[in-house]
């Protein structure tokens with residue numbers, strides 16, 4: 001095994017299920033073939049545990065023991081620096097701190113924003129673009145100086161025309177006009193470059209913000225997703241980031257331009273006529289006060305608007321995603337009304353914003369016109385008393401006009417900035433949120449001695465979303481390595497919760513869950529999950545091809561070869577139905593696998609788990625009976641999958657229960673009976689016996 005065989009560790013945060021080249025003869029397939037050759041040639045770390053024979057049969061490679069590399073590197077988007085260190089991890093002692101073994105550099109995606117003011121956080125986002133932005137500001141300065149010098153020279157031209165004593169001014173007029181044309185050309189070029197630089201930096205900032213946010217969201221603990229709705233998160237990712245990005249870039253660019261032009265303009269007004277300038281600028285302070293009040297109001301309003309929009313998106317996302325249920329209950333009109341009332345509320349807020357905006361811009365427009373009028377009035381008087389030339393008054397008027405325009409630009413910059421800050425509030429909350437459970441840190445066990453024995457000891461647990469309802473009280477269960485344990489119990493007794501706790505989606509309130517005698521809270525959750533395979537009653541597939549869904553089980557889907565996928569599909573009894581589709585393995589499965597039947601989805605999920613080749617298997621048997629043939633095929637595939645692994649199965653089938661090494665009966669938060677089927681059935685007053693009589697287990 002060589003790190004280079006797994007080159008794609010340096011890929012950025014994955015956003016899809018791997019490149020479509022899986023089925024082509026592209027580099028992904030070649031890499032896969034290379035890696036497969038290497039595994040076959042007896043590289044270190046052969047499969048120490050169960051499933052080894054099957055893995056060999058499938059041509060699969062057991063992951064190098066303790067190799068935490070790929071998931072971590074992929075998730076972190078880091079430069080693949082973890083490869084070497086990860087390789088050392090499995091050679092060291094029985095347990096290795098994974099965080100130390102594979103340093104992760106994801107600082108690019110996580111702005112260290114906590115504890116800073118919002119303006120500082122915004123600047124922090126723009127920091128990586130400082131060079132481009134500095135260049136843009138340079139070009140902005142050039143174009144502004146040129147634009148703002150124009151009125152001065154235009155005033156000169158007017159004076160040349162009006163005040164030339166001889167009347168022969170054509171020579172100097174031509175020279176001045178030619179110079180001015182050259183200057184204007186330079187100004188236009190500088191402005192174009194500024195716009196390009198600002199726009200591209202803006203897009204990069206928004207991209208980085210989206211990637212950071214997505215990374216931060218995916219790292220959160222499962223309890224966070226129990227409470228936060230998907231639609232809201234999607235709204236934050238799409239709408240809020242765009243709003244914040246716009247306020248930071250295009251808006252910042254226009255704001256800087258307006259600011260520069262206003263200051264130069266005011267300076268030039270004082271240069272041309274200090275007296276007139278003082279008179280005119282007395283109107284600025286009242287406008288500034290108005291702008292501050294308006295800005296604060298707008299910021300509050302934007303926060304409310306974005307929250308309401310998030311609620312509307314949430315509703316739309318959930319209802320569209322479950323259109324079959326909506327249709328089955330005939331609730332289309334109700335849902336349309338609900339959505340309309342939500343967007344109507346957004347519109348009410350937009351109306352409030354429109355009123356505030358109208359008042360503010362009306363006031364600034366009026367003051368702009370009043371300024372021009374007052375310049376003409378006062379300037380006319382000054383000209384009458386020979387304190388000003390016609391050229392000076394013209395220059396001054398042009399500067400006043402520019403300053404008026406720039407102040408207008410500054411006020412819309414301010415209002416957009418306030419909107420950005422309003423949207424940013426929620427984004428910072430998400431970006432800075434520390435996951436309640438560690439994401440990718442802790443120990444990894446030595447793979448050579450890794451057995452996969454599981455044990456729950458006196459576990460107490462409540463779900464964070466419902467802390468008052470105890471799920472487990474003094475729950476204890478031991479699952480020996482390489483055995484099959486069937487978990488049975490009434491509906492709602494907490495069977496699926498056992499699976500969630502083993503995957504460390506939640507932590508118990510007290511008691512311990514251990515793997516090979518080590519508390520799983522000490523273990524790296526990413527490593528732990530890499531050792532566990534799950535097949536649920538209703539497996540979730542992603543909306544891509546069958547091949548990509550199967551390859552998802554591998555550590556590096558892009559390195560999986562078509563042959564490997566076909567082999568696991570064969571073992572999972574899935575090849576026949578896949579081949580019956582015109583596009584075979586490239587058939588798209590639809591959102592959540594909606595284009596496949598329940599039995600087909602299960603077999604693809606089994607193939608996916610086979611490709612993962614985990615030491616521990618958590619199965620949730622389907623409650624609904626499949627047709628006889630499908631059931632036989634799924635059962636056979638499951639039997640092959642279970643071979644040689646530690647299996648915990650939430651059992652609904654009598655045959656599964658009978659075949660299990662041990663049956664554990666869960667009731668009222670604890671295991672009340674344990675033993676094999678016959679032993680438990682022999683207890684005259686046993687709960688298991690009653691359960692068997694009461695519940696209709698699928699008798700296949």
Ligand SMILES: Nc1ncnc2c1ncn2[C@@H]1O[C@H](COP(=O)(O)OP(=O)(O)OP(=O)(O)O)[C@@H](O)[C@H]1O
Nearest residue numbers: 226463465466471490491492493494495496497498
């Ligand atoms: N994320 C959650 N937050 C709060 N409560 C939950 C959550 N998930 C499940 N529950 C509750 O925990 C209890 C146990 O649920 P669980 O799904 O583990 O039961 P189960 O035995 O697997 O049920 P079934 O056989 O019907 O699938 C139920 O009362 C359920 O309402």
